Amino acid sequence: MNNxxxxxxxxxxxxxxxxxxxxxxxxxxxxxSVGINLPYLIQLFxxxxxxxxxxxxRIGLVYGQQQELATELETSWGQLTTNYELIPYETEDQQLLxxxxxxxxxxxxxxxxxxxxxxxPAVVYTAGxxxxxxxxxxxxxxxxQIIKTRSIAQGLNLTEAQITEINTPVQIESRSLDAxxxxxxxxxGAFPGSSAEAMDYVxxxxxxxxxxxxxxxxxxxxxxxxxxxxxxxIMEILITSVSPLSQMFGKVIGMLLLGLFQILSFxxxxxxxxxxxxxxxxxxDLNLDISAIDPALLILGLVFYILGYxxxxxxxxAVGSIISRTEDLGQAIMPLTMVSxxxxxxxxxxxxxxxxxxxxxxxxxxxxxxxxxxxxxxxxDVPMWEVAASLVILIVSILAFGWLxxxxxxxxxxxxxxxxxFKELMKAMKAYKx
Amino acid sequence: xxxxxxxxxxxxxxxxxxxNRISLEVEEGEIYGLLGANGAGKTTTMRMVLGLIYPDEGxxxxxxxxxxxxxxxxxxxxxEERGLYPKVKVSEQIxxxxxxxxxxxxxxxxxxxxxxxxxxxxxxxxxxxxxxSKGNQQKMGFIAAVIHNPQILILDEAFSGLDxxxxxxxxxxxxELRDNxxxxxxSTHRMEHVEELCRNITILHRSNTVVKGNLKEIKxxxxxxxxxxGTEGEVQGLDKLSGVTEVxxxxxxxxxxxxxxEAAQSILNTAMSQSVIHKFEVKEPTLNQIFIKAVGESNE
Numbered sequence: 172m173n174n175x176x177x178x179x180x181x182x183x184x185x186x187x188x189x190x191x192x193x194x195x196x197x198x199x200x201x202x203x204s205v206g207i208n209l210p211y212l213i214q215l216f217x218x219x220x221x222x223x224x225x226x227x228x229r230i231g232l233v234y235g236q237q238q239e240l241a242t243e244l245e246t247s248w249g250q251l252t253t254n255y256e257l258i259p260y261e262t263e264d265q266q267l268l269x270x271x272x273x274x275x276x277x278x279x280x281x282x283x284x285x286x287x288x289x290x291x292p293a294v295v296y297t298a299g300x301x302x303x304x305x306x307x308x309x310x311x312x313x314x315x316q317i318i319k320t321r322s323i324a325q326g327l328n329l330t331e332a333q334i335t336e337i338n339t340p341v342q343i344e345s346r347s348l349d350a351x352x353x354x355x356x357x358x359x360g361a362f363p364g365s366s367a368e369a370m371d372y373v374x375x376x377x378x379x380x381x382x383x384x385x386x387x388x389x390x391x392x393x394x395x396x397x398x399x400x401x402x403x404x405i406m407e408i409l410i411t412s413v414s415p416l417s418q419m420f421g422k423v424i425g426m427l428l429l430g431l432f433q434i435l436s437f438x439x440x441x442x443x444x445x446x447x448x449x450x451x452x453x454x455x456d457l458n459l460d461i462s463a464i465d466p467a468l469l470i471l472g473l474v475f476y477i478l479g480y481x482x483x484x485x486x487x488x489a490v491g492s493i494i495s496r497t498e499d500l501g502q503a504i505m506p507l508t509m510v511s512x513x514x515x516x517x518x519x520x521x522x523x524x525x526x527x528x529x530x531x532x533x534x535x536x537x538x539x540x541x542x543x544x545x546x547x548x549x550x551x552d553v554p555m556w557e558v559a560a561s562l563v564i565l566i567v568s569i570l571a572f573g574w575l576x577x578x579x580x581x582x583x584x585x586x587x588x589x590x591x592x593f594k595e596l597m598k599a600m601k602a603y604k605x
Numbered sequence: 606x607x608x609x610x611x612x613x614x615x616x617x618x619x620x621x622x623x624x625n626r627i628s629l630e631v632e633e634g635e636i637y638g639l640l641g642a643n644g645a646g647k648t649t650t651m652r653m654v655l656g657l658i659y660p661d662e663g664x665x666x667x668x669x670x671x672x673x674x675x676x677x678x679x680x681x682x683x684x685e686e687r688g689l690y691p692k693v694k695v696s697e698q699i700x701x702x703x704x705x706x707x708x709x710x711x712x713x714x715x716x717x718x719x720x721x722x723x724x725x726x727x728x729x730x731x732x733x734x735x736x737x738s739k740g741n742q743q744k745m746g747f748i749a750a751v752i753h754n755p756q757i758l759i760l761d762e763a764f765s766g767l768d769x770x771x772x773x774x775x776x777x778x779x780x781e782l783r784d785n786x787x788x789x790x791x792s793t794h795r796m797e798h799v800e801e802l803c804r805n806i807t808i809l810h811r812s813n814t815v816v817k818g819n820l821k822e823i824k825x826x827x828x829x830x831x832x833x834x835g836t837e838g839e840v841q842g843l844d845k846l847s848g849v850t851e852v853x854x855x856x857x858x859x860x861x862x863x864x865x866x867e868a869a870q871s872i873l874n875t876a877m878s879q880s881v882i883h884k885f886e887v888k889e890p891t892l893n894q895i896f897i898k899a900v901g902e903s904n905e
Contacts, residue, residue, distance in 0.1 A: 174705055177701065177704045177705055178705070181697075181701045184697075185690075185693060185697070189692075399690075399691075400688075400690070403688045403689065403690060403691060404684050404686040404688030405688035405689050405690055405698075406688065407657070407682065407684040407688060408682055408684065408688060408702060408749060408750070409702075409705070410657060411655045411656070411657060411677065411680060411682045412677055412702060412705040412706050413677070413705050414674070585652070585657060585658065598619045599619075
């Protein structure tokens with residue numbers, strides 16, 4: 172146990188100092204920062220011509236024959252927190268409106284059209300260049316809904332209290348939506364699904380990508396580390412000092428810590444970036460809320476990450492141990508890379524169909540379950556027992572493959588020359604009495 | 606008690622016997638020579654002693670007991686192609702290896718500094734292995750093998766590829782370790798090192814033990830067949846003496862091969878009567894000759 176710690180520490184300290192690790196981590200961190208700031212940057216460049224920044228956009232409001240309605244809208248509009256400003260127009264003067272739109276004075280305009288047989292007029296929005304933005308639509312819907320209720324109720328001779336009462340159920344409905352995403356009061360309905368769901372989506376996406384990339388890099392590092400030790404013959408000294416088992420697991424755990432350390436640094440980079448004031452705004456616009464992250468999903472993600480990592484890592488170590496020269500490594504780890512690619516793509520392509528059979532099946536296969544179960548838990552409906560079953564299958568296969576890998580490792584590190592075939596490996600195992 | 610004892614150890618790989626019934630004993634404070642051509646089974650024997658692979662037959666005892674985990678801390682190993690991490694600092698990897706052998710980081714560091722000082726290369730402490738010359742890499746490998754002051758030290762071709770100065774340095778170090786009580790299993794195909802260092806030897810040839818025992822006894826078993834003669838002037842008629850098989854003229858003398866020891870006396874008499882003699886020696890066979898002979902015989 173003591174020795175395992177020594178190996179863990181040595182592996183970690185040595186790798187964390189290497190230039191390649193520092194450079195890849197830095198590049199990834201920069202990419203992440205750019206990625207996070209991208210929405211803001213895009214907004215910056217595509218923002219409306221004259222103001223350039225996120226100043227209030229102006230929307231024309233044609234009073235026309237609906238004087239009362241328009242006034243009410245303007246009143247309630249004032250109570251909303253919104254980026255849009257309503258500019259009143261007395262009549263629907265096409266020429267004036269389109270002229271103003273061309274000059275960028277207004278983005279588009281709104282008018283009410285009498286509906287035959289309808290109690291409430293239809294609301295028509297005529298846009299200039301761009302289509303109606305989601306935020307504007309949601310703001311308008313919210314404001315008009317109340318007004319509509321009010322105007323219909325008026326005909327019934329209700330008291331002010333009763334009107335409020337009529338409005339109340341609507342508010343209950345919206346409050347239940349609010350509960351999931353505290354601090355995001357006016358966003359509901361803007362994004363398909365609630366903010367929490369959106370956050371789950373982003374989280375699952377991020378976890379799957381993280382899993383794939385850190386696994387690829389640490390897995391490669393483990394295999395090449397083992398091969399290097401073998402080709403530099405330090406392996407012979409190592410296995411006479413430490414049992415192959417503690418050596419292998421020391422290395423695997425050391426690399427896991429390295430991977431976690433990398434993830435942690437990415438996490439810090441992401442957090443710092445999201446904390447920047449301009450990004451908070453953008454996030455709000457995208458209807459994402461950090462506090463809506465489901466901690467259970469995060470923990471489950473971490474657990475499956477670690478377990479999945481172990482499964483792949485022991486196999487990478489075993490593959491590394493049967494190779495004598497680093498040049499042969501790429502070819503030898505190809506099958507493992509393929510399998511991890513499959514796990515990655517099944518998860519990514521199933522994000523929109525989280526309850527598909529493919530996903531269901533693959534969430535019970537240990538090599539693909541670390542990513543696919545996350546998609547199911549985060550985005551689909553999955554009974555608790557299935558998660559538990561997947562977890563158990565994964566743990567059992569870690570033990571099985573860990574045992575097998577340790578055996579291969581123990582034999583492989585003593586075999587030099589050309590890459591042994593499976594048969595030769597078995598023969599050697601027998602000869603060495605492993 | 607015997608530090609290390611191999612009794613009829615056999616190792617069979619799938620298609621061939623790598624080591625066939627080898628037996629040897631190493632005492633405390635002894636250097637044991639394991640000789641043999643390439644592929645004779647030296648490395649396999651050493652790997653079995655190290656516990657890397659298990660013998661198919663026979664047994665290996667350490668201090669009278671079979672292999673156990675505690676032995677890892679008592680054994681040191683310098684592999685033939687001495688391995689160290691090329692891109693890691695000397696100080697980091699050697700203290701690491703010391704720690705794996707059960708030392709504390711502090712002890713290992715202290716021991717490393719002692720050894721670097723001894724080899725007069727204290728500035729290598731912060732160097733990476735790949736920055737060092739091959740001979741110096743080997744010294745670092747040697748330090749890695751002895752850092753924890755092992756009871757049983759296994760040196761596979763420890764001196765190959767070293768310049769004469771460094772060979773002497775390592776040789777004297779090995780002797781020092783022996784005098785401090787270490788039991789050393791030493792493999793080489795350079796016979797002169799063995800003659801200088803080892804008390805007992807085993808010569809392996811194609812997995813079999815062909816010669817085994819005390820070096821002096823082995824030598825006395827092989828007849829003395831060479832006479833070195835150094836004379837002032839020429840000596841005539843040496844090749845006509847009975848028992849002389851071959852006479853070679855050398856710089857300032859003769860090298861004479863004889864088939865029986867009595868011939869030496871008559872050579873001396875003949876030479877004395879004709880010239881002034883600087884040197885006369887009936888040479889005992891070199892290990893090299895014994896080796897070639899032993900290996901040659903078993904070949905036939």
